[in-house]
Amino acid sequence: MQGPIWLEGGLFRKQGLRFTLPRRVILDTLCKTKGHLSAEDIYLRIHDSYPQIGLATVYRTLELLSKMGLICKFDFGDGCSRYELARARDEEHHHHLVCIKCGKITDYSDFVEEETRLIREIEKALSRKYDFQINSHQLHFYGVCKDCQQGNNSHRAKQERR
Amino acid sequence: MQGPIWLEGGLFRKQGLRFTLPRRVILDTLCKTKGHLSAEDIYLRIHDSYPQIGLATVYRTLELLSKMGLICKFDFGDGCSRYELARARDEEHHHHLVCIKCGKITDYSDFVEEETRLIREIEKALSRKYDFQINSHQLHFYGVCKDCQQGNNSHRAKQERR
């Protein structure tokens, strides 16, 4: 657990950007959670220790970090974008199971070795055939989670607030 | 090119639903295009031949058709949901290339045989391990399309209106 790449802010300064407190705090927040947080989730979490932060800043910062490749943006179909820390290429890469009843998101890394091999091939071939320079991919499975298969968990939910 | 499953509306009546003109027309519209249309796209296309249709009806109908499994809903990150006709299981199944510069969506079906085999395996294993009953999946590759790699096509666009 050594300091992540951005810790000294070099990545920012390199582009004439500043590594400000809001940016640091938002990165830290995403660093500390395994969940998939919305802008408002993040805003609320930060609010305790940094009440003066503005929601607009959270949105702006998430957009920036996303474009810098430090975080990933997802849409799981619950009406807002959700974010997680980007892992280094192929280190801890994972995909998602999305419950269409309760909205729960499950990360999985199983089979990623095999997936990765296939996806690499596909990427290479698609790049060639469609002249498309591929940066990233997302694989989502949609279905019904364990709890929702039984009667439980009927609340279509503001889940994902761990 | 024989009539699709819903043509007689049996699928609807079976559930106490009615196969009304708006529903028919919206299905036809999606049937006629290979693109990925937004609610408003559909609304505008229909407007010529059926000016009295309401935008709310379009949204309502898309939601319904989506839940019935007749159409698929996607979010490619351009601020609105997009829809396409659902194909029968494994017939013409395809995945997507998304250009992060201009928003162009490219369907591809290459490698789907191999993908399908792997995805089947993964589905089976995930179902077992996470007790997740999988219904569908989406695989999106994000990158830069041919046109955007060169200087062209600088307009980050209301693309996809073919």
Added chain:
DNA sequence: AATAATAACGATAATCATTATCAGTAAGAG
């Protein structure tokens, strides 16, 4: 150090896709 240039912030208003409401209409059952 003082000044100038500019990046970033927070508050707030504006935008815009999607949903909810509601009164009216049309289809089907008996």
Added chain:
DNA sequence: CTCTTACTGATAATGATTATCGTTATTATT
């Protein structure tokens, strides 16, 4: 024909995201 209920279209409301703007903080320049 009459009742019941599904469905529609117009319109208002919602809610996530974005734009605006005046202020503050950081860096570069004199």
